Amino acid sequence: MGTLIAIGAGIAVLTGIGAGIGIGIATGKATEAIARQPEAQGKINQSLILGCALAEATAIYGFVVALIIILFLG
Secondary structure, three states, rough: OHHHHHHHHHHHOHHHHHHHHHHHHHHHHHHHHHHHHHHHHHHHHHHHHHHHHHHHHHHHHHHHHHHHHHHHHH
């Protein structure tokens, strides 16, 4: 049973990979957009920060789920 708990926690933590990839892609696209339209930098940065915060929230949720799995089922 302990092995299954460890596997479940490991899978839950994998959400961090998706968040990292998403933030990287968003940052790259925002940089391209600012290069094309420097006058829109403020709006682009605002949207980028909001998107990054939401992506990081999913990674944090995955980490919390992994901790809950380990602490309460382990």
